Amino acid sequence: MLHMTDMTEARPAPQTASGPSAEPTLRVRGLTTVFRIGRREMPAIENVDLEIAPGETLALVGESGSGKSITSLSVLRLLPGAISRIGGGEVSFRDREGRVRDLVSAGGEEMRRLRGNHIGTVFQEPMSCLNPVHRIGDQIAEPLILHLGLSRRAAFERVVELLAAMGIPDPARRARQYPHELSGGMSQRATIAMALACDPVLLIADEPTTALDVTTQAQILRLLQDLQKTHGMAMLFVTHNFGVVAEIAHRVAVMYAGHVVEQGRVADVFRHPRHPYTRGLMTCVPQPGDALALRRAGQALPTIQGSVPSITDRPPGCPFAPRCALAVDACRAAVPAMEDTGDGHLSRCIRWSEM
Amino acid sequence: MLRYTLKRLAAGAAMLIALSMLVFILLRLAPGDPVDAYIDPMVKMSAADMARLRAELGLDKPLPVQYLIWLRDVLHGDFGRSLQRTGEPVLALIGSRIGPTLLLMLSGFGIAIIFGLIAGVVSAVKRGSVRDGTLLAVAAVGVSSPAFLTALIGLYLFSVVLHWAPSGGMLTPAMPFSLHDLLSHLILPALILAFYQSALVTRYMRSSMLEVLTQDYIRTARAKGVRENRIVSHHAVRNALLPVVTLIGSTLGLAVGGAIFIESVFNWPGMGLLLVNAVELRDYPVIMGSTLVIGAWVIVMNIATDLVYAVIDPRVKVS
Numbered sequence: 140m141l142h143m144t145d146m147t148e149a150r151p152a153p154q155t156a157s158g159p160s161a162e163p164t165l166r167v168r169g170l171t172t173v174f175r176i177g178r179r180e181m182p183a184i185e186n187v188d189l190e191i192a193p194g195e196t197l198a199l200v201g202e203s204g205s206g207k208s209i210t211s212l213s214v215l216r217l218l219p220g221a222i223s224r225i226g227g228g229e230v231s232f233r234d235r236e237g238r239v240r241d242l243v244s245a246g247g248e249e250m251r252r253l254r255g256n257h258i259g260t261v262f263q264e265p266m267s268c269l270n271p272v273h274r275i276g277d278q279i280a281e282p283l284i285l286h287l288g289l290s291r292r293a294a295f296e297r298v299v300e301l302l303a304a305m306g307i308p309d310p311a312r313r314a315r316q317y318p319h320e321l322s323g324g325m326s327q328r329a330t331i332a333m334a335l336a337c338d339p340v341l342l343i344a345d346e347p348t349t350a351l352d353v354t355t356q357a358q359i360l361r362l363l364q365d366l367q368k369t370h371g372m373a374m375l376f377v378t379h380n381f382g383v384v385a386e387i388a389h390r391v392a393v394m395y396a397g398h399v400v401e402q403g404r405v406a407d408v409f410r411h412p413r414h415p416y417t418r419g420l421m422t423c424v425p426q427p428g429d430a431l432a433l434r435r436a437g438q439a440l441p442t443i444q445g446s447v448p449s450i451t452d453r454p455p456g457c458p459f460a461p462r463c464a465l466a467v468d469a470c471r472a473a474v475p476a477m478e479d480t481g482d483g484h485l486s487r488c489i490r491w492s493e494m
Numbered sequence: 495m496l497r498y499t500l501k502r503l504a505a506g507a508a509m510l511i512a513l514s515m516l517v518f519i520l521l522r523l524a525p526g527d528p529v530d531a532y533i534d535p536m537v538k539m540s541a542a543d544m545a546r547l548r549a550e551l552g553l554d555k556p557l558p559v560q561y562l563i564w565l566r567d568v569l570h571g572d573f574g575r576s577l578q579r580t581g582e583p584v585l586a587l588i589g590s591r592i593g594p595t596l597l598l599m600l601s602g603f604g605i606a607i608i609f610g611l612i613a614g615v616v617s618a619v620k621r622g623s624v625r626d627g628t629l630l631a632v633a634a635v636g637v638s639s640p641a642f643l644t645a646l647i648g649l650y651l652f653s654v655v656l657h658w659a660p661s662g663g664m665l666t667p668a669m670p671f672s673l674h675d676l677l678s679h680l681i682l683p684a685l686i687l688a689f690y691q692s693a694l695v696t697r698y699m700r701s702s703m704l705e706v707l708t709q710d711y712i713r714t715a716r717a718k719g720v721r722e723n724r725i726v727s728h729h730a731v732r733n734a735l736l737p738v739v740t741l742i743g744s745t746l747g748l749a750v751g752g753a754i755f756i757e758s759v760f761n762w763p764g765m766g767l768l769l770v771n772a773v774e775l776r777d778y779p780v781i782m783g784s785t786l787v788i789g790a791w792v793i794v795m796n797i798a799t800d801l802v803y804a805v806i807d808p809r810v811k812v813s
């Protein structure tokens with residue numbers, strides 16, 4: 140197996156029918172989501188910009204609480220409605236028919252028709268994401284019947300095909316089983332089958348391998364990669380593991396305290412991090428000569444001095460300033476703007492050129 | 495499944511034997527002499543006559559032997575005769591009373607379960623709304639009102655003041671049977687029995703639903719584009735029912751106590767009234783027989799609960 144740097148170089152750019160200038164499947168601009176805490180509304184994510192082309196994988200990384208899940212739930216419009224709302228920004232999504240819609244202003248029924256059909260989602264805990272009282276096959280068949288209008292019989296046949304494509308042996312028997320009869324890896328394959336049932340153009344995967352053991356994790360990642368190649372979908376892959384980023388993503392966005400602080404091609408960001416936070420995270424990423432990057436999969440991110448500020452006490456300026464060795468007064472004055480450091484590699488650090 | 499049921503039934507039979515022993519001993523420890531029930535207080539009886547009567551009734555034998563004789567007879571289908579003048583067979587008495595009790599309990603619980611489950615689901619889905627608040631307030635009153643209070647208030651209000659329902663009995667005496675007559679007698683005690691139960695079921699179902707609605711598989715269903723109605727009916731309710739079924743089962747068994755009370759308030763000719771009267775008259779064979787039947791009811795309800803649970807939860811493998 141190659142070591143990590145080689146892997147990032149070896150991965151070809153996404154191949155799409157319409158070429159690299161193709162319209163992105165997902166374009167997020169200035170997305171801000173606020174939570175009501177007491178009587179005040181606090182931004183959980185602020186001014187998030189992301190873009191994913193068809194066939195491309197964007198990894199969203201960051202420590203726990205940095206806002207990765209809130210970003211994906213905002214895109215899906217599955218935020219806990221009573222306590223949070225999208226405070227601003229745009230989410231343009233190009234559906235399977237090539238129609239571009241703004242998901243922030245989309246109605247509930249419009250979103251419902253997109254979810255599970257044009258947008259597939261895989262969550263972290265496969266076991267708890269499957270309904271314990273329904274058969275696996277019925278759960279995978281649900282979007283097929285709901286969105287594509289398949290008959291139960293046709294849906295079941297499709298489910299068996301899907302499970303087989305997920306590398307599940309004896310798929311017809313598995314389809315009739317209940318979630319508790321499946322292992323974690325098997326369950327995650329089933330939820331991936333569920334997400335891909337209607338052949339979505341965008342797959343949002345929120346830490347889909349975190350709950351699994353290292354071997355299963357590697358298998359699931361490979362499966363997702365293969366599926367992406369055959370389906371050509373765009374993928375937003377949330378993780379807090381740089382080894383996984385190296386394995387699966389074309390581009391990476393690093394989040395810290397609700398902000399995207401750095402974004403670029405995986406190879407560029409890994410080789411020349413342009414934000415002190417990313418550089419801090421990098422220090423424990425497997426070095427050339429290390430065993431397979433995934434051996435590190437189970438490990439937590441390296442500790443940088445201090446901790447992530449909670450949503451209620453984020454500093455006024457750069458959120459990383461209190462933990463940053465390079466911080467100067469200007470950093471604490473205002474949140475730095477996103478700057479292009481060259482070739483689409485973006486950084487939210489005013490001192491990026493000194494790194 | 496069958497083997498499991500049989501095993502449970504065997505365990506239940508053992509429990510019934512233990513229960514009957516307990517009741518037997520308690521009855522004999524209670525002050526008073528069983529033979530008193532047989533004698534006319536007006537007629538002076540000699541000590542010799544008393545002893546002869548005792549021997550005739552088997553009361554001169556040691557307690558364990560008396561119990562074994564009773565048990566042997568019961569196993570042969572002989573529950574003895576009532577000590578009352580009429581001397582009816584206990585089994586016949588119970589047979590005539592069991593129908594009214596089942597009618598009252600099942601209508602009470604039917605109302606309670608249907609209403610409680612619907613109210614619990616609505617309350618959870620519309621959490622924080624006026625409807626939720628109203629249901630919660632009513633449920634709070636329901637679970638905190640003792641049965642005797644609701645029974646007496648209900649009786650006073652609906653039958654004494656408003657004359658909406660008869661004040662007791664199951665049928666108007668000396669009138670040909672009519673369904674309307676039966677229902678008009680049934681409605682008030684059944685509703686009162688249902689009041690507490692439905693409040694309990696509402697609360698349980700609500701909190702169970704609230705819990706289920708936060709589960710990951712509900713979010714997954716939303717991510718699949720499932721409609722809210724279907725999320726509630728197809729993905730949430732069945733999961734939310736799991737803990738509630740256990741509750742319903744155990745109260746269905748235990749609420750026999752409430753039913754006995756309501757029967758005596760409303761003079762409903764059921765097992766409860768039979769038992770209460772038998773206790774007043776120290777009619778031992780009747781007490782023993784009806785306790786046995788009520789105990790069997792509780793045990794069967796518990797087994798039924800487990801079986802229903804196994805049917806709705808695929809994770810439970812009964813073995």
Ligand SMILES: Nc1ncnc2c1ncn2[C@@H]1O[C@H](COP(=O)(O)OP(=O)(O)OP(=O)(O)O)[C@@H](O)[C@H]1O
Pocket residue numbers: 174183201202203204205206207208209210219222379449450
């Ligand atoms: N239900 C909630 N109520 C209040 N604040 C919340 C809620 N959910 C998330 N937040 C806040 O939003 C911020 C981002 O949370 P999010 O779940 O997106 O983090 P994450 O990056 O996905 O972390 P993890 O790696 O632990 O999944 C957190 O700081 C958290 O405090």
Ligand SMILES: [Mg+2]
Pocket residue numbers: 207208209345
């Ligand atoms: Mg998360």
